[in-house]
Amino acid sequence: MTATHSCSDAASRAGSASVKPSLAVIGSGIAGLSAAWLLKQKYDVTLIESHDKVGMGVFSVDYQSAGVDNRIDIPLRVFCDGYYPNLLALYRHIGVEIEAGDHAGVFFDHRGKEVLHYGNVALGRYRFSLPKLKSLFSWRAWRLMLAFRRFNRLAQQALLTDEQLRQKTLQQFLQQQQIDGEFTEQLLLPVLAVTCTCDYHSILNYPADVILAYLTCGVWQFGIIHARNGVDDIVPRLTQGIQVQTGQTVQSVRSCGEQLQLTLADGQQQRFDQVVIACQAQQAAAMLDGFDQQQAWLRQVPFETSTMMVHTDSGFLPQQGKGCSAVSYCLPPQGRQRPQVSVDLTKAIPRYRQQGTVFQTWHPTFEPGAGQLLAKVAFTRPLVTLESRAAMQQLRQQQQQQCDNRLWFCGSYLADKVPLLDAAVDSSVAVAEALGVEIPWQAAGH
Template identity: 20%
Template sequence: MLQNHSPQQIKTLKMNKPHVVIIGSGISGLSACWHLRNHARITLIEKGNYLGGHTHTHGLHVDEKVVHVDSGFIVFNDKTYPGLIDWFSTLNIASHPADMSFSVSLGNGEFEWSGSNLKTIFAQKQRIYDAAFLKMLLDILRFNRNAPKDVARYQSTKKASISLGEYLDEERYNAYFQNRYLLPMAGAIWSCSTSEIRKFPLKFLVSFCENHGLLSVLNRPQWFSVKGGSESYINAMLKVTANLPISIKKNTRALSVKKTPIGLKITTLEADQTHKNIDCDHVLLASHADESAQILKTVGHAMTSVLSRIKFQSNTAVMHMDSSLMPKLSTAWSSWNYLSHDSLDANPRIGVTYFMNKLQDLPTRKNLFVTLNPTKQIDPSKIFKSIEYSHPVMNQDREIAVRNIHRFQGENNVWVAGAWMGNGFHESGFQSGRHVAEKIIENYTR
């Protein structure tokens, strides 16, 4: 407490750099740490045993050598990741071009196509004479042409918050187009079910697709992946900041945040199962919104109810070498492969297989895959490991929460950041962490 310190001690405390505790070492927490590195003393708390969150690189033993394969953050592009690209340049991170092709395989291979070129579009030759398939291709062009115009036209009307599903039904896009193109593509991007995709705000989805060149054949961005795996940028950052006042605590769970007369007190559960208290000036919760809500609920912070509106869903990623989790036709094999092994007439369970040899510059001829939510059993002898991830559900509730959360940012020196505040991807997380870091610095320089 301040009253227990002499005037000189209080002056010294105020002259020192502020102590900022960052909870969560995903891209938002790492970005905040980087931008605060010369302005604060930092304690970075991570509940897991590695830094990075969805930046997750695995050393897999293949052909008697170690191959570094990513299972979370894999790719970025030269158009919509400006902050990340600048940071990678500062850290001297090497990258290489990545293929971003996409395929759909439904009904255990009964229906397959890929959008790479004419040969892959008609990977199944009978589709050349399939009227429903040809109409789907025309509907793709119609959606790409009309959806951005309709979003602009709706802005000052009651339809401004229309969902994707409502729009598709209103504009009479049939189930064939929805289930064999648009919903699979969006489901693969955001790692969620087709029913959840239909709840997405139309404006959000169309804006993302426009910015990422998904609504045009020309002017698409070039995609890249990090050489040696995405953990390379974390290792580079740790090397640059090695001599700065940054304390890293892995296997440590933040339990609560409390206000004290001289700042904030964070209670943690340490790796050895003991409880400890950390005094600080600011706390940044760069964890998932639902986890941040649980931490803040202990003190009834105003942000708790807003954060509680944001939902996350669990997804299982399996790293393996089983090609039965790819399209039946090798001509349809793509970087992203949307798969269902259920009947075409059923309400299918959906999974996505990433063909890592196409996405990363892997030093092996063996085919390596990462399948999210597999819909059939993978050959156990071909599995390397399984990992559980949690992804934000990008629905209307999230949009409302993000609009409201800024009202409470910095209240009692408590801040939140996360990719979920933007489109859910790495650039959004990077910018969110940077923005909060700059706000904290403002507090001490004005």
């Protein structure tokens, strides 16, 4: 059913449906979910999602093996204590169980020869990465590890003392510090290409301080953690008490008197007192009608698309998986910009350990064997450049300083960090604070 309303009756409808003013959140990734959950304290929130399911779980698949049924989150969502304070505070506040995973990794060159293999040693809440037996006797592996230690030390010093660091790209930092080229090509760029799901040249164009802050946050000491029961546990907690509209694509957002009007793909129009756009920057820019400055800022955010597959084909690993680890990096030949990286879920995540081996592979270079593909998905990830950071700083300032705002933006691209889960929650916290909403875990002193 299509509903069309004129601007003239906006005032009469405002606040008539409930005591609270109305607010729409467009997009239901973690940015939209956390924004909706925070803002429901003060607003009557409607969450609008273009897919048929709420966004965080839209690509999840069932996996039945060895008599055990499980759901596999796509993509795998892992994080660490050092870089995800708001995400972890949110999850703990709503009762999401957190557990540790295995982040041990092995790097192979493009011929399948092992370059470096490290494992994890736990000591209380700390986990240390140490070389595996074969790497203990490899001068190449030790050279890479020593280069990593030097890089880490220089990164920490630069973050504390280099006043010009925010104006430098990662490539400029690497050149100025004369960072070992073999370490950069065989360890640093492959890790970051998976973390940021983009090409090597995009990583090198990141602001240096953004990358260095991530790499020195403690991920190597604390290891990775994840939500024990996945997104199927998270989404119901964050959507409780919120109206959810799925299968609805917003075509445009424009001012309509005292409110904002959303026009959906089916022609339906809905109006709200406040609107939070929590989808990707390029999608947000495309739906704006009459917000030229915000649109110009959003178009400064570049993005890249990456492919990920869930499958059971061990042929993606060198030597059919012998000597492989929870995470296996297959480095590209000269001239290619991305490694193929396979995560063995049965090694990395405890809930899959009783099942047959299943992988998530980023940047796959071939197709799995017949009957071994469970899912293949393309993801779009925002990038950070010196130019996009300057544009997002202006957008954040505009949201914070103008008291008559009705249109808000949140998403991982808006925080001055690597665009990961915590950056998305950071941006929703900023919107909630600007709208006068108390952040529960801050009030509790967490």
